[in-house]
Amino acid sequence: MPISTNKAFVKDRARCLMSINEALAVVCPAVSVKQAIGVYLFQNTLTTLGTERHQHIIEELWNQQALSALALTEVAHGSDAKNMRTTATYDQETEEFVINTPDFQAAKCWVGNLGKTCTMVLLFAQLYTGGQCFGLHAFVVPVRDPKTLLPYPGLIIGDIGEKIGLNGIDNGFVMFQNYRIPRQNLLNRVADVTKDGDYESSFTEPGKLLGAALENLSAGRVGIMQEGSNNLINAVTIAVRYAALRTQFGSDNGPEVPIIEYQLHQWRLFPYVSAAAVLKIFTTSLTDDYLNAVEMSNTDTAIDNLREMISEIHAIISATKPLITWTCLHAIQECREACGGHGYLKAARFGDLRSTVDPCVSYEGDNNVLLQQTSNWLLRQWSSVINHNTTHSPLKTCSFLTNCNEILSKRFAGSSVRHVKTVAFVTQTYEWLITYLLKNTHQKQSELLTTQCKFTARNNSQVYKAAPLSKAYGEYVALKYYWNHINEHVEADLRSILGTLGLLYGLSCLDKHLVYLLQGNYGNGSLVNYIQDAILELCNEMKKCAVSVTDALAPPDFVINSVLGKADGKLYENLRNELFRGDTCVPEILASKL
């Protein structure tokens, strides 16, 4: 296992750890989460926010002498990290930080691994020195004796109890009472406190420091996106295999029809199959860009646009972590229903998948809150376009905005379904939609700002404006990466089916935004008809290859682990074996009465 902290290996190490975590997550999610927060996240944070004086802890983690946890959330504050109330006050006499939890509402909670097992936590607390508060900072805090796993005096630690799922993780809470740690336990790469209690930071604004600290969570979000796209593949594989084998009804005295033949069933499942292909390829490509940015930020030479690139990647992840986790969660429910009653069997796997994916929409950044970070970034790009006719988009995910006037003047001019079944149509329509929603969001906020403060104006321009804007941007970016990948890396004979999948995904997503296309006069009722007809045509085209597509995406049976989704096609034989594995004997007491 690579533990080197050499800067040259940052990208390779991160990729290696991500791959291990990704593989583990589809087989045993709780173990993967335990390892991710117990080792990887901590190591990542120590490498990026800590300095040489913290590197020995990484050795301890890899030598299994320590297990860590990340303690950010408090009972009364989660998304609103700035208002967290745990304090770390510098004591110049002893050269220590004294940690305190003012009351129960400030107890750190939901902390994975803390309930029973971790020996140290990465604690986020408000740093005080010389009577002044310098905002949230990260500290390494030993909490348990590694030999006995008993908590140290000065701590109240507990397990938060049974959860809806992921009970393999011991999520815990902790309260600190004048708990002392050495000054050196502050992660001091960007800010430090000297022996004499002077605060020194390379950031002038405390908000930026918090941003740098929390930016480390991006790795976790990318991990969630990888897990989400894999779980989406698992769900659609089970439902498509089942749909191909399950028959219900038939015309008059004709043979029974496999449910995959029903248009309604195709329309329920195939857009999720296409989402699985698009989002898997997107996540893999984005991970490359993310790791390149991580590597660049770890080199000593100045790199043009690096800060802008990191901001853009943050905006992309803030839109697409919600996109993937919500798509996955909704797909699991649809796939469960698509397998009827048998889908409700535990052995069908949908229950486990659902309870694993469910918290992903809340942790590592609540989805609705993350979307606001994307729209804030897009609004900054809009200001830049208005004032300087430029964008800060090195990855070119919104560089089209510099043509905003031309884009907004465009109207759909097609006259048949054929005209919407093209990559150009989907791309141009998304560019119009994003520009339209961005302009509207900016306008709405400007109007509100005449009577409301910035905070209120932002809050009152989310629904129908900023939130759909971020969602549309996330879908557009995912498709952009997908099509780039197909054009650059895929052999010609595969392009046809991948093209169909991309179009079906794009049009199915646009289907949900039709109201804005009509509202902004981009098209009329005919456009709606063309998009709907195109989706049905593409579903019909996909019918003949849906099983092959899911076979190509699917992991081995032991990973999918579903009685309904085995690759051998022996649905009823497998189901019979599963049912007969249970207690099938008639109890003696009943047998005598039969």
Ligand SMILES: Cc1cc2nc3c(=O)[nH]c(=O)nc-3n(C[C@H](O)[C@H](O)[C@H](O)COP(=O)(O)OP(=O)(O)OC[C@H]3O[C@@H](n4cnc5c(N)ncnc54)[C@H](O)[C@@H]3O)c2cc1C
């Ligand atoms: C299984 C699991 C494991 C976890 N592990 C950890 C861990 O290891 N360490 C850790 O520190 N934390 C952990 N958490 C906590 C997690 O990070 C938080 O739940 C998450 O950050 C959201 O915060 P919250 O629960 O306080 O929700 P809140 O921030 O209170 O949000 C509640 C609701 O209000 C909405 N909302 C909030 N602000 C706004 C706004 N401005 N506008 C509109 N709507 C808004 C949100 O969208 C959300 O729906 C874990 C949580 C779970 C479920």
